[in-house]
Amino acid sequence: MAEEPHSFFSVARVEAYTDAVFAIAATLLVLDLTTNTIGEVASDAELWTALAAMLPNLLSFVISFLLLSRLWVIHFQQFRELERADGVLLWINNVRLLFIVLIPFTTSLAAEYPDYVAGRVALPVNFFVAALLGHATWTWASAKGGHLLKEEAKQDAYRSARAGLSAVICGAVAAIVSPWVGSWGFLAYVFNGPLGSLLQRRAARQRA
Structure with missing residues (x-):
């Protein structure tokens, strides 16, 4: 009996679906701000006080949106180099999208329950798993x-790998320190760019 050929799929369809999920997750992030209504106010002072009370939610929104955007940039860079997709890649990507759509929920936990370990840890862990x-x-x-890359991308595959690895390392650091410092742990992502460049230079020296 002849062996069945391996099944491959269009990268364009996978990329379009993934982009849509990222867009939905980014949209849902802001809904947490709109659902936390200010309520009735009778003066400018009361309005400013109410807005100040929303600062934790706003901060969590900004952090999550920026990091979500970073994950999308990595996704964009990766899929630009793909020639095709297979079943394994589809399901790895689907599981990643599961954690992408969880980001609005874990963002709300970070904003509403910062005094509890679970509230501080959920969002950094969410981002770490998505990056991983x-x-x-x-x-x-x-x-x-x-086997799934464009021919011209195969020679420099290590570069994109190091860019994704740096995000994983920064995410791990943020998740580890989050029980003590909460959202301040996301400052680890400041080192994402320099760390990615360092890993790429090190890999290039090893290949030389």
């Missing part, structure tokens, strides 16, 4: 000699 699965997506695509 993004890195796993590229690792699988570049495995087996780059």
Whole structure:
């Protein structure tokens, strides 16, 4: 009996679906601000006080939106180099999207329950797992000699791998320190760019 050929799928369809999920998650983030209504106010002073009370929610929204945007940039850079997708990549990507759509929920936990460990930890862990699965997506695509990559991308596959790995490392640091410092742990992502460049230079020296 002849072996069935391996099934491959259009990258464009996967990318379009993934972009839509990212867009929905970004939209849902702001709904937490709109559902926390200010209520009735009778003066400018009361309005400013009410707005100040929403600052934790606003801060969580800004942090989550920026980090979500960073994850989307990594996704964009990865899929630009893909020639095709297979079933394994589809499901790694689907599981990653599960954690992407959870971000609005874990963001609300960080804003509403910052005094509890679970409230401080949920969002950093969420981002860490999403970044880890993004890195796993590229690792699988570049495995087996780059079996899912465009021909011109195979030579520099390590560069995109290091960019995703730096996000994973920063996410791990943020998750580890979050029980003590909460959302301040996301400052670890400030080092994402320099760390990614360092990892790329180190990989280039090893390949030379």
